[in-house]
Amino acid sequence: MIGSGSIIGILGGGQLGRMLILAGRNLGYRFVVYEPTGPSTAGKVADKEINAAYEDEVALEEFARSVDVITLEFENIPAQVIDWLSAIKQVLPARLALYTCQHRQREKDFLKENDFPCVQFEYADSPASLEVAVHKIGFPCVIKTATFGYDGKGQIKLRNAKEAEDADYLWEFLGAPPRVVVEKWIHHIGEFSVICARKASGEQSTLPVIENIHVNHILHTSIVPARITESTAQQADALARAIAEKLEVVGLIAVELFLNTDGKLIVNEMAPRPHNSGHFSIDGCITSQFEQHIRAIADLPFGSTKLYGPAVMVNLLGDLWTNSNCPPDWTDLLEDSKVKLHLYDKEEARSGRKMGHFTVTGETVESALEVAEAHFCKLQDT
DSSP states (O other): OOOTTOEEEEEOOSHHHHHHHHHHHTTTOEEEEEOTTSSOTTGGGSSEEEOOOTTOHHHHHHHHHTOSEEEESOSOOOHHHHHHHHTTSOBSSOHHHHHHHTSHHHHHHHHHHTTOOBOOEEEESSHHHHHHHHHHHOSSEEEEESSSOOTTTTEEEEOSGGGGSOHHHHHHHTTOOSOEEEEEOOOEEEEEEEEEEEOTTSOEEEOOOEEEEEETTEEEEEEESOSSOHHHHHHHHHHHHHHHHHTTOSEEEEEEEEEETTSOEEEEEEESSOOGGGTTHHHHBSSOHHHHHHHHHHTOOOOOOOBSSOEEEEEEEGGGSSBTTBOOOOHHHHTOTTEEEEEOOOSOOOTTOEEEEEEEEOSSHHHHHHHHHHHHHHHHHO
16 A cells, blocks of 8 residues: 555646646645656646656656656556666556557457457558558548547548548558558447546446547547446446456556447547546546546545536637637636536647536536536637
8 A cells, every 4th residue: 555645656747647636635645747848737736847758767767766656647658668667666557558558559459359349440551551451441431540649630531432542642641650550430329438447456446437529539528427228338337347457457447438329339449547538527426537546556445436416527628718828718617606617727728738627517417418518608609
């Protein structure tokens, strides 16, 4: 057990790290953030921030020796870094989960080899092999870079053979990556996620199944409880628990799922860290995803993830800012007792950048969703 007063190191300085720190403070932990790109939003609330490249072994050693355990809020970290750090201090989740989930080919292979339901896929490592893979999968399909893709980045949908005619152009459009995954397009009736916490002992805890709505490939709204049958919710929960166990996760893993038109769940992606769709839990659950992550890596008893009531979370992107120095008027949100506003204290607002979120709680999912949509529309009009 890693007791109160211990120091937790976090790889990555984004808003997920920030919210981990804020949750961990209540349990008496201190924090050091390692962020290569400069002063960060997580660093602003940490006890210390180290800004150095992932290739800087001297800085990495300083970081590792200054903390009692290391975790992450960002999975695109070179596996070699985890190896360096693990030789000095324990890193949770460990290499297996990170190595598998940070690369789409390894992720798809893991799902297929372990008989988890996943989409039909092929790989390509050149324009010529891309052309073969696309026509093998058929249309519509989606091409995704094997690494460094999120919020719709590093992917392109092809609706028909005409859009696939110029494989060289498609390859360059994706940045000439070492490898891509070509997936069959899923005609789904909903997107969902389950966030599972697991301790080294194997004990697990999940949040309620979350229904997610995306706009331009970026999560816009998360709705809890998800509007699905109890049987489907149980299947989703069981899938997440089985994946967490197979990957030996210590901490959190978020499992993103499609529900296809046949009523079957298909695993889309996995993230071994706190997840945007779980932000509702700060205000909607007895124990948030962030506190549960801290409890998991510190080997503390899990808290209850029982819902206080239906909740809807809405992302606030930089598009709502008229410029980087002029945020929206938050008065409407702050005057509503059903709403909790969270801002991430980022220096610059950019299109598509996650600047904050708000959560609405209500008597029913429908009432909470109606209030959330009304508030968001008013923000867009200001």
